Each structure stands twice: as C-alpha cells, then as structure tokens.
Amino acid sequence: MKPGPHTFSSMQAIEVTDVRKRFGSTQALDGLSFAVEAGQVTGFVGPNGAGKSTTMRVIVGLDRPDSGQALVNGQPYRTLPRPLSHLGAMLDASALQPSRSARNHLLWLAHSQGLTGKRVDEVVEQAGLRDVIKRKAGGYSLGMRQRLGIAAAMLGDPPVLMLDEPFNGLDPEGIVWMRGFLSALAAEGRAVLVSSHLMSELEDIAHHLVVVGRGTVIADTSVRELIATASGGRITVRTSARSAAMTILAHAGATVAATGADTLTVTGIEPERVVGLLSEGSVPFSEVSAHRASLEEAYMELTRDAVEFKAVPR
Amino acid sequence: MIDVLRAEWTKFRSVRGWVLGAVAVVLLTVLVGLIGRSECSYPGPDGRDTACTLPLGPDGTAVTDSFYFVHQPLTGDGAITAHVASLTGELHAHGDTTPQTVPWAKAGVMIKETTSQGSSYAAVLVTGGHGVRMQHDFTGDTAGSATGRWLRLERKGKNITGYEGSDGSHWTPLGTVTLHGSPTTVQIGLFVTSPPYTEIKKESLGGVIATGGATVSTGTFDNVSRNGPWNGTSVTSAADGIPSDAVGYTEQNGTFVVRGTGDIAPVVPGGPSAGATITQTLTGTFAGLIGVIVLATLFITAEYRRGLIRLTFTASPHRGRVLVAKALVIGAVTFVGGLIAAGIAVPIGKKILKDNGNFVLPVSMLTEIRVIVGTAALLAVSAVLALGIAATVRRSASAVTAVIVAIVLPYLIALAPVLPLGVSQWLLRLTPAAAFSIQQSIQAYPQVANEYAPYNGYFPLPPLGGFAVLCLYAVAALGLAVVLVRRRDA
Numbered sequence: 001m002k003p004g005p006h007t008f009s010s011m012q013a014i015e016v017t018d019v020r021k022r023f024g025s026t027q028a029l030d031g032l033s034f035a036v037e038a039g040q041v042t043g044f045v046g047p048n049g050a051g052k053s054t055t056m057r058v059i060v061g062l063d064r065p066d067s068g069q070a071l072v073n074g075q076p077y078r079t080l081p082r083p084l085s086h087l088g089a090m091l092d093a094s095a096l097q098p099s100r101s102a103r104n105h106l107l108w109l110a111h112s113q114g115l116t117g118k119r120v121d122e123v124v125e126q127a128g129l130r131d132v133i134k135r136k137a138g139g140y141s142l143g144m145r146q147r148l149g150i151a152a153a154m155l156g157d158p159p160v161l162m163l164d165e166p167f168n169g170l171d172p173e174g175i176v177w178m179r180g181f182l183s184a185l186a187a188e189g190r191a192v193l194v195s196s197h198l199m200s201e202l203e204d205i206a207h208h209l210v211v212v213g214r215g216t217v218i219a220d221t222s223v224r225e226l227i228a229t230a231s232g233g234r235i236t237v238r239t240s241a242r243s244a245a246m247t248i249l250a251h252a253g254a255t256v257a258a259t260g261a262d263t264l265t266v267t268g269i270e271p272e273r274v275v276g277l278l279s280e281g282s283v284p285f286s287e288v289s290a291h292r293a294s295l296e297e298a299y300m301e302l303t304r305d306a307v308e309f310k311a312v313p314r
Numbered sequence: 315m316i317d318v319l320r321a322e323w324t325k326f327r328s329v330r331g332w333v334l335g336a337v338a339v340v341l342l343t344v345l346v347g348l349i350g351r352s353e354c355s356y357p358g359p360d361g362r363d364t365a366c367t368l369p370l371g372p373d374g375t376a377v378t379d380s381f382y383f384v385h386q387p388l389t390g391d392g393a394i395t396a397h398v399a400s401l402t403g404e405l406h407a408h409g410d411t412t413p414q415t416v417p418w419a420k421a422g423v424m425i426k427e428t429t430s431q432g433s434s435y436a437a438v439l440v441t442g443g444h445g446v447r448m449q450h451d452f453t454g455d456t457a458g459s460a461t462g463r464w465l466r467l468e469r470k471g472k473n474i475t476g477y478e479g480s481d482g483s484h485w486t487p488l489g490t491v492t493l494h495g496s497p498t499t500v501q502i503g504l505f506v507t508s509p510p511y512t513e514i515k516k517e518s519l520g521g522v523i524a525t526g527g528a529t530v531s532t533g534t535f536d537n538v539s540r541n542g543p544w545n546g547t548s549v550t551s552a553a554d555g556i557p558s559d560a561v562g563y564t565e566q567n568g569t570f571v572v573r574g575t576g577d578i579a580p581v582v583p584g585g586p587s588a589g590a591t592i593t594q595t596l597t598g599t600f601a602g603l604i605g606v607i608v609l610a611t612l613f614i615t616a617e618y619r620r621g622l623i624r625l626t627f628t629a630s631p632h633r634g635r636v637l638v639a640k641a642l643v644i645g646a647v648t649f650v651g652g653l654i655a656a657g658i659a660v661p662i663g664k665k666i667l668k669d670n671g672n673f674v675l676p677v678s679m680l681t682e683i684r685v686i687v688g689t690a691a692l693l694a695v696s697a698v699l700a701l702g703i704a705a706t707v708r709r710s711a712s713a714v715t716a717v718i719v720a721i722v723l724p725y726l727i728a729l730a731p732v733l734p735l736g737v738s739q740w741l742l743r744l745t746p747a748a749a750f751s752i753q754q755s756i757q758a759y760p761q762v763a764n765e766y767a768p769y770n771g772y773f774p775l776p777p778l779g780g781f782a783v784l785c786l787y788a789v790a791a792l793g794l795a796v797v798l799v800r801r802r803d804a
Contacts, residue, residue: 060628063803078631082317089628095621097329104328112321112629152625 012074013038013160013191014087019058019068021051021215028054029065030215036193038159041186043206043223044195047303051215052195053091056164060089072160082113087160088153093145093168098138102129102148105137106155113156120155127151128177142169150181161185162193167201179205199299213303226298235266235274238287248281249274318630318639326613326643335609336651339693343602343655347595347663368581368589368673369432371452372494376589376675379431379452380550380576382561383424385503386543393468394423394502395539397482398440399569400532405511406560407527414529417443418763419508420578421533423467425474426501427493429547434494437505437578438465438476442531447761448476448488452580455761456489464537472496482537503544504563506533506574509763528575530560535570550576579762581675583771590672591771592682593755595663596689600722602655606693607717610644610700615710627804634796637705641698641792648697652690660686677755684777688752691781695788696721699746702791706798720787721746728768735767739774746787748773751780 014036021029029051036042044052057063059070061078072080072087080086096105106120124133127147132140140148146166153161166182167175183205186192196202202209209226211219219226236259239245245264246256254269266274271290278285326332371377401421405414422439436450438458446458446465456476464479472492477485493500508531546563563572581589614637617623630636660682667674677685696717704713724747728738742748751773758766766772773780 057624057803061631062624062627080631083631084629091624091628092621095625097325097616097620097622099331100325100328104324108321108324108328109625109629111324112317112626114317 012036013072014059014162014193015071015074016055016059017068017070019055019065019070021054021058021063021065028215029058029068031068032212032216033068034210034217034220036160036191036210037208038191039186039189040207041182041192041194041202041205042208042210043199043202044193044210044212045199045202045299046197046212046218048197050212052197052212053164054215055212056089056091056162056193056195059162060087060091062091082156084109084113084153084156084158086156086158087162088156088158089162089164090146090149090153090166091162091164093142093149093166096137096140096145096148098136100137101134102137102140102144103133105148106133106151109152110155115155123151123154126154143171143174146170146174146178150178159189160191160193164195165197166194167196167198175201199296203295211299211302219302223295226302227295229298234291235269235271236287236289236291237264237266237274237278237285238262239264239278239283239285241283244281244283245278245285248277248283252277315635315639318632318635319642321630322636322639322643326647329616332609332613335605335612336647339602339605339609339648339651340655340658342605343596343598343652343689343693344659344662345598346601347598347659348666368675369430370676371432371580372434373451373453374676375452376581376673377432377452378577378579378581379433381420381505381507381578382563382572382574383426383429383501383503383505383547383549384544384563384570384572385424385426385429385501385505385547386540386545387499388425388469388502389499391470392502393466393539394425394504395464395466395482395537396423396504396535396570397537398422398463398465399534399536401440401442401506401534403442403508403529403531405527405529407511414511415442415531416509416511416529416763417441418577418579418761419506419529419531420447421506421531421535421572422504423465424501424503424505425467425469425493427495427497429501429549431549434497435578436467436474436476436491436493438467438478438488439505440465440533444761446478446488449578449761450474450491451494452578453759454491455759458486458488462486466539467502469500469502502540504533504535504538504570504572505578506531506572507576507578508574509577509579512763512765530573530575532571532573535572536568538568538570548574577762580757580759582759582762582764582766583675583756589675590667591675591755592660592664592677592685593753593771595660595667596656596685596753598655598659599689599692599750599753600725602652603693603696603722604718606648606651606697607700607721608714610648610697611704611710611713611717613640613644614701614704615708615713618708619710624804633799633804637701637792637796637799640705641701644697644701645694649690649694652693653687656686656689675756681755685753685755688777688781692749692752692784695749695781695784696746699784699788699791702788702793702795705795706791721749721784723747725750731767731769735765738768742768742780743774743783746784748775748780749784751775752777 012035017033019029019032058065110120127150208222249256255267257265259265275288368376369379398421403415403419405412419442420439422437424437426435427433438448445460446462448456458478462478466477468475473490475490476488479485508529511529512526548561561573664674700717703716707713724741724745728741754773
C-alpha cells in the first residue's frame with residue numbers, strides 16, 4: 001500500500017502552520033507558515049541562518065516546535081508508519097558511518113521501512129551510483145554523498161521529497177543531473193521542496209518559492225510573479241521611426257519615454273502587443289525586448305533586510 | 315518493531331570494526347582467563363603433589379577428611395555412647411606451641427563406612443565453640459545444644475540416629491541418616507579433629523593479613539559404652555606441619571585421651587586445603603566486559619557523532635523502539651559472544667588447571683551451565699546498561715568511563731584483598747558488579763571456618779540476586795535514555 005505519486009490527493013503535501021521555535025536566546029522560527037503542493041518544485045530560500053534547516057527538522061519531527069504544527073499529507077510526521085514512503089528527506093548528506101559501505105547504508109534504511117535489497121538496487125541505479133555502491137561511504141566525495149542522500153530519500157518511493165541544500169558540493173555535471181532529476185520528480189506528480197541559500201541554483205527548476213528570513217516567510221509566490229514584480233514590466237523598443245512608434249503606442253494606452261536617439265522605454269503594455277501594434281502600423285523596429293530581472297536580483301531585493309550577518313560599513 | 319530490529323542488526327553487522335570487536339570480546343575473555351595460571355603449591359610429604367588431589371565425598375563434593383579415629387568394626391545393629399569430659403587445643407606455628415581451641419575443633423562418636431578418606435559417615439560431636447552437632451557425609455550439619463556433653467550414635471538396620479544428653483540416661487534425638495551404599499560392616503568409635511587456626515588482621519591501609527597455623531586438639535572421653543579391642547588410625551593425606559607423634563590416643567581405666575588434627579568438611583577455596591574453581595577459568599570476563607562496554611557505547615555514540623542519529627529517527631520516529639531494538643541487538647550479539655567465550659574458557663581452563671596439577675573443585679552440571687550462561691548474560695545486560703548510559707550522555711569517552719567505573723572497577727577492587735571485607739561486600743551488593751555473583755561456583759558452609767570473601771570466590775548476594783542488581787541498573791539506564799531521547803530534539 002505504497003501511496004505512489006498517482007494516488008496523491010489534493011491535500012497539501014507539506015503544511016507548516018505558525019511554527020515557533022526558540023533555541024536559547026535565539027528565536028529560530030518566528031511564526032512560520034507555508035504549504036508545499038504536489039507536482040511542482042518548491043524552492044525554499046533564504047540567507048544562512050534564516051531557519052530553513054530548522055523548519056525541515058520540525059517537518060520530520062526531529063525538533064519539536066514550541067508552538068504551531070507541521071503536517072505531512074495531513075498528518076504529523078511522527079505518527080506515520082514507515083514514514084519514508086510518505087516523505088523522503090535528505091537533511092545532511094554527510095551523516096554517514098564512514099566505515100559502512102554505501103550499499104549497507106541504504107540497506108539498513110530499507111530494512112527500517114520493511115523494504116528489501118531489491119529496492120536498494122533500484123534507487124542506486126536511479127542515483128547513478130552503481131559502480132561505487134560497494135565502497136565505504138567514508139570515501140565518498142560530497143557530490144557522491146548528495147547522490148547517496150537522494151537515493152536514500154527515494155527508497156520509499158514517496159510522493160513528497162524534501163532536500164536540504166542538495167546542490168552543495170556538486171560539480172557542474174552533477175548540478176545539471178540534480179536539476180533534471182528534481183524536475184522529473186515534480187513532473188511525475190510529486191511534491192518537491194528544495195532549500196538553497198543561492199537563488200541561482202533554483203533558477204529554471206522551481207515553480208514556486210518560499211522565501212524566509214529571520215525565521216519568518218518574506219514571500220510565498222510563484223517564480224513568474226516574483227520576477228514580474230521585480231522587473232516592473234519595462235519594454236525596450238529600438239526603432240528608426242521613433243516618433244511614429246511613440247504615437248501608436250501612446251495611443252494604445254502605454255506610457256512611453258524616449259531614452260535615446262533610437263530607443264524607447266515602454267511600460268503598461270504586454271511585449272506581444274507592442275510587436276503587434278508596430279507591425280500593424282508598418283513602423284520599422286529592430287528590437288523589442290522585455291526587461292527581465294534575474295531571479296537573483298528579485299531575491300536580493302526581497303532579502304536585503306533579512307540577512308543575519310552583513311558587512312557593516314565603517 | 316521487527317523493521318527497526320532488522321535495521322539495527324543490519325547496522326551492526328555492516329561495520330567491520332564492530333564485528334571484529336565482538337570477536338575481540340570473545341578472545342579477551344578466553345585468553346586473559348588462561349594466562350597466569352599457577353601450579354599447585356601443596357606438595358605432599360613425599361614431595362609429590364599428592365595434596366593436590368582431594369578426596370571426594372559420597373556426593374562428589376571435594377572434601378577434607380583428616381582426623382584421628384579410635385575405632386572397631388561393627389556388623390549389623392549397634393550403638394556407641396560416650397561422655398566428652400574436655401576438649402582443648404593448641405596452635406603449632408613457627409615451632410612454638412600455644413594454647414588455642416579453635417571453634418570448629420571436633421571430638422565425638424562416629425560411624426564411618428571405612429577408614430578411607432571421603433567414605434560415608436555419621437557423627438555426633440562436641441565442638442570448640444559451636445556446641446553439639448550431628449554431622450554426616452561432610453555437608454550435612456544439624457546443631458544441637460550449646461552445652462551437651464553426652465553423645466550417642468545408634469545403628470538400627472540402615473538408619474543411624476544421633477542423640478545428645480545432659481547425663482547418661484536422658485537422650486534427645488538430633489537426626490537420623492543413612493550411610494551411602496548401606497554397608498553391612500562399618501567402623502564405629504571416637505574421633506578428634508582440629509582445623510587450622512586463622513587470624514585475619516585488618517591493616518590500617520585497608521589490606522588484610524592472615525596469620526595462623528595448624529592446631530592439634532585433645533579430647534578426653536569417658537563412660538564409653540563399648541569395650542575393646544580398639545584400633546587407632548590417623549586418617550590423613552598430607553603433612554600439615556604437625557609431627558606425626560603429636561596425634562594418637564591413650565586409654566587408662568576407661569578414659570580415652572585422643573589427639574587429632576585436620577577437619578571433616580567440604581573443601582572451600584581459601585580454606586585449609588585449597589582447590590581451584592571453574593570460576594577461575596573466567597577471570598578474563600572483566601577484560602571481555604571492557605570490550606563489550608566500548609562496543610555497546612559506540613553502537614549509539616557513533617550515530618550521535620556523525621549526525622546519523624537524525625536519519626535513524628527520521629526513518630523510525632518511535633525513538634523508544636529504536637533504543638530497545640539497539641539494546642536487543644547489542645544484547646544478543648554480546649550474549650552469543652559471551653556464550654562462545656565461556657563455553658571455550660571453562661573446559662579448556664579446567665584442563666589447563668588439571669594439567670598443572672591443580673585440583674578443580676567438582677561442581678554439578680547445572681552449576682557449570684549456570685556459570686557459563688550467566689557469564690554470557692552478564693556481558694549482555696552490561697551491554698544494555700552501557701547503551702543506556704551512552705544514549706543519555708551521548709559521548710563515547712564519558713559513557714565508557716562511567717560504565718567501567720560502575721562495573722569493572724568495583725569487581726577488581728573487591729577481588730584484590732585491599733579493602734576491608736565489609737566494604738568489598740557492600741560494593742558487590744550495591745554496584746552493577748554484583749552480577750559477578752552469577753559466576754560463583756562454590757558453596758559456603760556455615761560449619762566450615764573460612765574467610766567467605768570475594769577474593770576467595772564468595773559473593774555477598776546469591777547468583778541470581780546479584781544478577782538482578784545489574785538488570786535493575788540496565789533497565790533504569792535504558793528507561794532514562796528512552797525518556798530523554800524522546801524529549802530531546804535530535
């Protein structure tokens with residue numbers, strides 16, 4: 001009775017509600033709430049120390065929140081029987097007994113879920129570790145450990161995956177593999193929550209973003225919206241017939257400003273419409289480009305105030 | 315639970331160092347127990363190690379059977395009555411003779427199968443300090459009055475009944491016994507024996523020094539109901555520093571003066587005729603135990619050290635079950651290891667002891683099994699205790715130290731005669747080291763004077779009682795660990 005991705009219901013895969021957690025004098029989580037949905041990669045981003053790892057530990061029941069709750073498929077994680085078939089997590093890829101072989105590392109984990117060595121061989125294949133699986137885990141590079149961690153998370157074939165900084169230590173080839181792997185998991189209908197302190201790692205694969213800073217959610221939005229907000233919808237038009245273009249576009253309701261001898265900056269109108277209007281009016285143009293802020297820029301904008309440690313100018 | 319158990323077993327067997335550690339526990343237990351064997355140091359009068367072979371009583375117990383016997387044959391029914399007019403003794407030490415009546419000096423009447431050592435007997439006797447007793451076949455002992463002086467033994471058919479009286483006409487029965495094998499002709503008569511005198515001095519630094527020597531006691535009998543002729547036989551096996559003319563008997567006008575030395579009693583280690591015990595073959599247990607403690611500690615602290623415990627608790631959120639599964643796995647591994655180790659050490663150790671001329675005190679099969687299985691259980695439960703402490707403190711070094719201080723140290727201190735006896739015994743009652751009592755293979759006898767101390771192989775608690783102390787500690791440690799581990803963030 002493995003709840004595979006296809007039987008996954010409309011329930012939120014992960015639902016974190018108003019979680020607070022204090023460590024000594026540090027308020028690590030300060031009323032954090034968000035939800036992770038199936039069928040997409042959700043990026044969980046924020047500066048170091050923002051509370052990403054603590055949140056993930058709360059989700060799998062390792063840390064007990066002072067208040068609030070975290071549910072996986074509508075249930076507290078600690079009440080799930082054989083929980084790795086509900087949620088596969090990779091929190092610390094270096095948490096290994098170095099003298100144990102990588103295969104045995106996966107084998108005890110499989111046994112703890114009532115699974116057999118056959119399933120181990122399947123995830124080893126998926127993670128591309130077949131040739132090195134008999135080696136001692138202590139000899140693994142960080143990148144190999146990340147793959148081993150992914151294999152461990154996949155053991156229970158869970159509908160929900162939660163990975164803490166999976167790109168750490170990967171070489172460029174590994175990063176490409178990881179992106180493809182995560183996108184494929186989401187395409188299968190699984191919910192994938194991936195944390196990172198570098199937004200660029202999530203560019204192109206995350207559909208949704210939960211941005212945290214100082215233990216609270218700063219933004220919970222789709223990637224498209226976030227970029228649109230940061231870009232402000234500016235369009236640059238390069239044309240030899242500057243005044244004709246200004247007339248037509250202003251007529252269509254856009255705000256137009258001349259920013260150079262042959263360039264205009266247009267706002268308040270979609271780029272497709274700009275191209276359509278200019279073509280209709282037979283106005284020659286050599287370029288219509290929508291200014292697109294990078295995800296990184298959008299993120300920097302958002303978290304400027306939430307960075308824990310910042311160089312203070314003297 | 316089965317899943318968690320299986321996972322923990324996979325974890326254990328997949329770390330080669332731990333498996334080798336379990337093998338090392340077996341080797342340590344066996345090898346440390348086999349080194350440093352001493353040879354028998356009780357040369358007989360002819361220079362050979364005759365004293366290293368002890369006579370066996372009718373039930374197979376190793377016995378001391380040395381006394382002076384004034385006897386005559388008796389076929390069929392019959393009786394003997396005698397009045398013990400006096401019993402006094404003297405200590406023979408360093409060439410001097412000083413008056414010293416030892417509490418278990420014996421003078422009385424006896425019916426014995428033959429004059430060979432170890433043969434079946436029944437006796438009623440007056441002691442130096444423990445009143446009248448009826449004893450038979452070395453281990454049987456019934457107390458009579460403190461002041462009686464008239465003794466009577468009566469044989470009717472197979473039954474021998476002992477009596478004591480305050481005069482020659484009123485008799486109180488003390489008990490009825492039968493001789494082993496029910497022989498028709500037996501030896502009947504008077505006997506005197508006198509065990510060595512031992513004085514234990516406590517040194518100011520806590521050590522103990524035993525001084526003393528052989529004693530000879532003189533019993534004076536009158537009103538003896540049987541007429542001669544009498545034979546005098548010194549029943550003995552070894553020279554014990556007493557000139558042979560110091561023992562014997564005289565008779566004058568119906569008054570017998572009998573002088574004897576030795577004892578009629580089961581052999582106890584530390585007593586006058588020491589024998590080796592099967593427990594000695596397991597002295598390596600403490601070394602194996604240290605290995606077990608390290609192994610059990612690493613089984614959990616290694617996970618804390620690497621952060622692996624988080625993965626464990628993510629896979630199995632019922633943390634109490636994880637700890638119980640770990641305890642079962644490490645307990646089972648160390649139990650099997652202990653069983654192999656003790657199963658090898660006891661028979662091989664016995665053989666080496668015998669080859670070196672030692673006399674190994676015979677024990678029943680049941681006792682031997684209890685000692686072997688008990689040793690395995692001791693290691694297993696100690697492993698659980700170590701695991702519980704380790705899960706509580708989460709540090710290898712402090713956990714290993716704490717458990718060694720709790721079990722191994724009290725045992726070693728109590729076994730070396732450095733502390734006053736009372737302190738040693740309390741250590742072996744209160745600390746988890748009490749469980750070593752499960753290795754005790756020899757019995758204590760109230761009628762045999764001896765230092766029943768840990769260093770002679772005697773523990774203050776009975777085998778299972780001492781083991782229960784360790785079990786309580788282990789359950790408490792594991793229980794505390796479960797509570798803490800469930801409450802703490804991982």
